[in-house]
Amino acid sequence: QLxxxxxxxxxxxxxxxxxxxxxxxxxxxxxxxWFRQAPGKEREFVAAISWNTVITYYADAVxxxxxxxxxxxxxxxxLQMNNLKPEDTAVYYCAxxxxxxxxxxxxxxxxxxxxxxxxxxxx
Numbered sequence: 001q002l003x004x005x006x007x008x009x010x011x012x013x014x015x016x017x018x019x020x021x022x023x024x025x026x027x028x029x030x031x032x033x034w035f036r037q038a039p040g041k042e043r044e045f046v047a048a049i050s051w052n053t054v055i056t057y058y059a060d061a062v063x064x065x066x067x068x069x070x071x072x073x074x075x076x077x078x079l080q081m082n083n084l085k086p087e088d089t090a091v092y093y094c095a096x097x098x099x100x101x102x103x104x105x106x107x108x109x110x111x112x113x114x115x116x117x118x119x120x121x122x123x
Contacts, residue, residue, distance in 0.1 A: 001022070001023040001024075002021070002094050002114035004114040005019050006117060007118045014121070018081065018094075019077075029100070031049070031101070031103040032070060032094065032095070034048070034095075035093045038090040045059050045106065045107070046059050046092070047068040048068065051100055057105055062081075062088075067082075087121075091116040091118050096112040
């Protein structure tokens with residue numbers, strides 16, 4: 001089970017940190033990703049991190065503003081979002097994929113999903 005938190009309403013230029021806690025004893029074996037879905041749009045990739053934190057990927061739209069990280073001791077993955085823009089408004093989902101390989105950037109590679117947390121950025 002994955003449970004996200006940290007969403008909310010923020011003004012453009014502001015920041016939020018999303019957290020996602022996993023209820024598993026094998027958290028360190030999982031690649032983790034963040035996706036988002038804006039109203040009327042398809043869910044899209046945001047960021048991903050490998051099991052050992054060595055590899056991270058970001059969507060071009062968030063590169064340089066968002067940072068994904070994980071704490072395997074706390075079974076938690078984070079998404080630090082800085083310099084938020086109105087176009088970042090979406091429901092944000094964390095996802096997990098049990099693999100030691102490179103983190104995936106497509107949602108069909110992830111077998112476990114959280115319920116989502118709303119992020120709203122006002123202009």
